[in-house]
Amino acid sequence: MRHTILLAALLAVAADAPKKVLLVGSAPDTHPAKTHEYMAGVELLANCLKTVPGVEPTVVKADAKWADGPELIGRADGVVIFLTEGAKWVSADAKRLEAFRAFAARGGGLVCLHWGMGTRDIAPVDAFVALFGGCHGGPDRKYKFTDAAVAVTDLKHPITAGVKDFEVRDEFYFRLHFPEDGGAKPILAATLDGKPETVAWAWERPAGGRSFGFSGLHYHDNWKRVEYRRVVTQGVLWALKLPVPEGGLALELPTADYELGKK
Numbered sequence: 001m002r003h004t005i006l007l008a009a010l011l012a013v014a015a016d017a018p019k020k021v022l023l024v025g026s027a028p029d030t031h032p033a034k035t036h037e038y039m040a041g042v043e044l045l046a047n048c049l050k051t052v053p054g055v056e057p058t059v060v061k062a063d064a065k066w067a068d069g070p071e072l073i074g075r076a077d078g079v080v081i082f083l084t085e086g087a088k089w090v091s092a093d094a095k096r097l098e099a100f101r102a103f104a105a106r107g108g109g110l111v112c113l114h115w116g117m118g119t120r121d122i123a124p125v126d127a128f129v130a131l132f133g134g135c136h137g138g139p140d141r142k143y144k145f146t147d148a149a150v151a152v153t154d155l156k157h158p159i160t161a162g163v164k165d166f167e168v169r170d171e172f173y174f175r176l177h178f179p180e181d182g183g184a185k186p187i188l189a190a191t192l193d194g195k196p197e198t199v200a201w202a203w204e205r206p207a208g209g210r211s212f213g214f215s216g217l218h219y220h221d222n223w224k225r226v227e228y229r230r231v232v233t234q235g236v237l238w239a240l241k242l243p244v245p246e247g248g249l250a251l252e253l254p255t256a257d258y259e260l261g262k263k
Contacts, residue, residue: 018056019240021049021109022076026083027063029115033260035171036115037220038082040260044223045080048233048251054242062089070099078109078240082217086116087128087135097127104131107209109239113232114217118173125177133184133203133211136173145171145218148190150199150227159187159202159212159234162248166227171218172199181206188214188231200231202238210239224258226251 023046025038039061046057058076062069062083073079079100083089091097104110112132119125122138129135136143147169152160174197178184188200200214212235222228229251234244 016054018054019077019242020075021055021057021078021080021236021240022072023057023059024062024079024081024083025059026061026089029084031218034220035218036084037260038084038116040220041082041113041217041223042080044253044257045082045232045236047253047257048229048249049236051251052233052237052242052249055237055240065093066096069093070095073099073103076103076108078111078236079103080111080113080236081116082113083116085118085120086112087119087124087132087137088121090131091124091127100131104205104209105207109209109236109241110211111232111236111239112211112213114171114173114215117176117213117215129177129179131211132213133179133205134201134213134215135177136215137177141173142175142192143171143173144192145169146192148172148192150188150190151196153186153189153198157185157187157202157238158244159200159231159238161230161234161244161246163227163230166225168216168222168225168227169219170216170222172197173215174199176201176215179203187212187235190216200235202235210241212236212239220260221258229253 023042025042049057119137125137184201184203186198189196203211
């Protein structure tokens, strides 16, 4: 019955103007094949979102200057970034940073994934945290390639619907920079160097709007895990202020959707 009610709610949303989600990727960087596969990742996330009524995903490749970026951001309800050194990229162009700030000011949903929350330099950290709620940045940033036990730190949060504790091999960023007000809520914690570390968070921004981040997804194959697909897709829905079914989204995709080089 509850699933029926949630589906009815989603269909009601779909009857209105759909929520437009801009999925921003970039070309592969210097990492090995099957890692940091940004465009394949945002295409796969778009396929997940297409299963949800009332959501209209658009995939863009934001290499070079991405001159049309501010206009595209201005038309979106949600923006997901999964690209090289995303925290640096956001601040690299003054018009782009201004567009993100205006987007956040009107309550848009913001999501960052893996290196999309990153910067080698410390300078862009504060501006990024003010938008996305978390950042992997500066010379003291921590990361680890490992087989990790991942715990759901809030079983009642919509983002973790249908997700239980699991084990996975990934490169996790940790000891991230978060807002000083402590408002970023841990969603997932991985045991790294013997202690639980936040690797996913949800943040209700003080000025309105929501931000979500997940530091995993180094390996493209981890999209095959339903836990990953649910956490990321449901994180986008939460950032858009859309309902999530209590048992989580099914998100069963064709095998070909996970394969590289098919598009």
